[in-house]
Amino acid sequence: MADLSIEVQEVDGVAVILPAGFINAHTVREFEDAMESLVKAGRYTILLNCRDLSYISSAGLGAIMGLIETVREHGGDILLSNLQENVFAIFDTLGFTQLYRVFSDQGAALAAAAPERKG
């Protein structure tokens, strides 16, 4: 099984990324490419559904950090949902739960994203 696979969905006008597996220094390029492709296509509201993400290292956090200013400058945001305990611990330990909006499930995240949705 690959260390990481990435699915991108369009749900209610929001780009939803579902990474499955591990985001580390080896797999981060694939994750970064998926995120950057969306931003380049003008998708500035992105939901990262982490239900199948087992693990993220600082390499993955850096990829998210690298795009947050760009999406917010365009009126969008990066939202997080369905974080497993250890993934939440990483975000929380670094204080990132203050920087990103974190939701227990995708539905709640999509509802919160409604005002900033881009066509």
Place this chain on the structure above:
Amino acid sequence: MDHAQFRLVIPSQTRYLNLVTGLAKRAALVAGMDDATAAKVSIAVDEAVTNVILHAYHGEGEHSVELEVRFTEEALEIHILHSGQGIRQDQVVLPDPKEYIKHPRKGGLGLLLMSRFMDEVRFQEDGGSGRNECCLIKKIG
């Protein structure tokens, strides 16, 4: 209980990260830690080995990284040894998470995760081999 230890040597390539983090997690569980703590140990090891591969060896894949795992009554110790460019303890500067939140940017978070998730993180020269070493210690209980 006698102290036990074992070694794993991997090429300096990120494709093996998943292997070493899996090993670190299992070692923490064997040492008696719970799942959440074991996950933190594995993250710290990922960050330490990534630093060696990308910074000490500048991404060159033909070198080796040695992990020595030691079980003692008080702690799990993971020593990461390499012959690349070393870092001294006094060169370690941890970023301030509050500054990160104010000014988001890439990089620099690995050392912070290591220090938050482990009880002790030491950078030193291994007396026996002259190699550089990052020592990660997690107390049991």
